[in-house]
Amino acid sequence: MKVPPAPRLLAAAFALASLCRVAAQALPEGRRIAVTLDDGPAVGELKDLDRFQRISAGLLGSLEAEKVPATIFINERQLSVEGQRDARAAVLANWLDAGYDLGNHTYSHPSLNKIPLWQFEDNVVQGEVIIRALMAERGRKLVWFRYPFLDCGPTPEVRQKFADFLEQHHYRVAPVTVDYKDYMFAGPYSRVLRAGKPDLAEKIRQAYLGAIDVEFGEAERISRELFGYEVPQILLIHCSELNSVTLRDSIAIMRKRGYSFITLEDAMSDPAYSGPGKYTSDGGSWFELTADTLGKHVVDDAEGRVPKWVIESGHSSR
Numbered sequence: 001m002k003v004p005p006a007p008r009l010l011a012a013a014f015a016l017a018s019l020c021r022v023a024a025q026a027l028p029e030g031r032r033i034a035v036t037l038d039d040g041p042a043v044g045e046l047k048d049l050d051r052f053q054r055i056s057a058g059l060l061g062s063l064e065a066e067k068v069p070a071t072i073f074i075n076e077r078q079l080s081v082e083g084q085r086d087a088r089a090a091v092l093a094n095w096l097d098a099g100y101d102l103g104n105h106t107y108s109h110p111s112l113n114k115i116p117l118w119q120f121e122d123n124v125v126q127g128e129v130i131i132r133a134l135m136a137e138r139g140r141k142l143v144w145f146r147y148p149f150l151d152c153g154p155t156p157e158v159r160q161k162f163a164d165f166l167e168q169h170h171y172r173v174a175p176v177t178v179d180y181k182d183y184m185f186a187g188p189y190s191r192v193l194r195a196g197k198p199d200l201a202e203k204i205r206q207a208y209l210g211a212i213d214v215e216f217g218e219a220e221r222i223s224r225e226l227f228g229y230e231v232p233q234i235l236l237i238h239c240s241e242l243n244s245v246t247l248r249d250s251i252a253i254m255r256k257r258g259y260s261f262i263t264l265e266d267a268m269s270d271p272a273y274s275g276p277g278k279y280t281s282d283g284g285s286w287f288e289l290t291a292d293t294l295g296k297h298v299v300d301d302a303e304g305r306v307p308k309w310v311i312e313s314g315h316s317s318r
Ligand SMILES: [Zn+2]
Pocket: 038, 039, 105, 109, 147, 148, 149
């Protein structure tokens, strides 16, 4: 076979690469995303069973109505309420019976950067008692683990030991690429609602929905900077009251940006998730971890973009 001269080959490669780039930019309908929800099944509702059930049902109903797959990361601490344990565990059965996947987010949400490794590992084991059994009853396997606060350990030794622990327990770590700090809106939203300020709650809801587009734009930009293309994104949001009443609107915003919805497993099959990112720093999004490994720096200040009045309205309604 005749080999073309190197310059021509190079020129062809460049032409192809720029064609691919143009295609990636011109075809936003090719965007894909896996939805994950943390602090499930309903964050911060350790007393009121009705509200706990209502939040979880709002999230599940929204995803089902939109036919969007999702993985829900559970803190089993939320189930351990006197007199409510069975009713709370039944909520998890609802998720599984609707075909949704559950993952372990530890029992009580500690940070691996702040407590000893052995305590953290205990917390992981304690966090799978009910979900593992419920999944086994349905012939399903518990696969996913997500670090609370995305903190993956203070030193290389701790990180390696915990990675070994996860492997022994057959867990895969679920990374995150899109994180629009929903909890910074969700806390104030619930507080002002309970303080009898529905108009202010509505204002926060609008500000939250307004932020989503901006934060997606940032994640897409960073993805192109780091990987040269838009990776299948992995969204992190929380099982909050705010999301239980806005999830269908958020999904509509994502669809408008050209996203279709895939499972976490499918997103993770993209090469972007098998390297070069490693858990080499003490935590963060997959983009931050990848940038750390590559010695690059990504600027993503979603926290800084949350309006001050939103944060303050939560404080004054405590
Ligand atoms: Zn969490």
